[in-house]
Amino acid sequence: MSAYACEPGSGSEPGVGWNWARQAAAQGHQVHLVTRSNNRQAIESASDSHPNNLAIHYLDLPAPFLMAKRRTGYYGLLFYYYAWQMHLGWTARRLHRIHHFDVAHHVTFVIDWMPSGLSLLRVPFVWGPVGGSTHHLPAGFDLKLPPYARRHEKIRSTVQKICRLVDPFLLLTRSKADAILVYSKEGLAGIPARHRGKASAVIHVGVSDEDLPRGIQPQPLTGGPFLRIASGGRLVHWKGFDILIEGFAAFLKAGGKGSLSFSGEGPFRPHLEGLVAQLDVQEHVNFVGYLPTRADVYRHISANDVFALPTLRDGPPVAILEAMLVGRPILCLDVGATSEMVPPHAGVRVPVGTRSETASGIENALTHFADRPEVLRDMGAAARAHVLELHNWANVGELIVRVYESVVDPE
Structure with missing residues (x-):
């Protein structure tokens, strides 16, 4: 399982990453979670909620990549994330030779316009929860945005179009996915028609x-x-x-x-x-x-x-x-x-x-x-x-069981 964003006790994507891993382990699966090194302190501080069958592997890129990420803001983050996914593919294959995984599961980032390194493994692959490509500011709405915000929207739209249409890594990710979990019904429209048959809308975040x-x-x-x-x-x-x-x-x-x-x-x-x-x-x-x-x-x-x-x-x-x-x-x-x-x-x-x-x-x-x-x-x-x-995490755990069973034994 990969969760670039993963932090116990957090909301948003870091909370999604941690809780999906915990729920998969709670269902009795032996989970190997790959996440970033900057999540180590929070994860180790939450050792009381860390199941024994959840192994953590920390992965980061060399220092020059981290420096570029910090200096270039949002665009540096996108570049770093993409490169991290490429490195994840190599790391996951090395881990697979040792642990012999039955399923590969990408959890975070929850975006459908960037690839997953786990798609390079030759095992059943679950991609999701994902979404995001259908999120657009309403056409014809007088947004009154400052210049930096208008630039952000144009660049975001351009990057999404390029990735979605011509990125071979993303095309491979969609093709290799045996199940695609989309975090809203609206988001299903972001999955190309030829892959939509293996996509389903799910509730991906919980509270209690x-x-x-x-x-x-x-x-x-x-x-x-x-x-x-x-x-x-x-x-x-x-x-x-x-x-x-x-x-x-x-x-x-x-x-x-x-x-x-x-x-x-x-x-x-x-x-x-x-x-x-x-x-x-x-x-x-x-x-x-x-x-x-x-x-x-x-x-x-x-x-x-x-x-x-x-x-x-x-x-x-x-x-x-x-x-x-x-x-x-x-x-x-x-x-x-x-x-x-x-x-x-x-x-x-x-x-x-x-x-x-x-x-x-x-x-x-x-x-x-x-x-x-x-x-x-x-x-x-x-x-x-x-x-x-x-919206409770126990429901997510039950969903994980159903999805894993469907991709490992489609019959």
């Missing part, structure tokens, strides 16, 4: 009450005219935080009362702070910055009534599951993976129209929450019940 730090328990919502809204994550331009601010400002202008609190850091923060000043809502919007632990994240969410993440393109955000776990209703856009994650009884999914229409939809949702505290309570309880039933 064990994730809640000691002393933090789901708190019932009291409701009231003052609406407290939490949001956050990496502050980047595709997450829709600027649309949320515009909708919140309209809510205040129409007579609503409330606060909006963002956690996290990122390159889009100066733009967001400028927008807050432009709309004159500084007294109502707070940027709390980076929260170093998951306990801090859960405290931030629990201190508010609603969790809002109107992302315009994304995979299934772990932040939404964390908010649902503590019984907070969700405000999101009716698009992509977030729309699939949030059932109508657990939150409000705002249709994406023009920029002003979308901001008005957010305003209306906030007004609905503020005027009907019983809706907050009911949706919060429904959100928690939904996430505990469907």
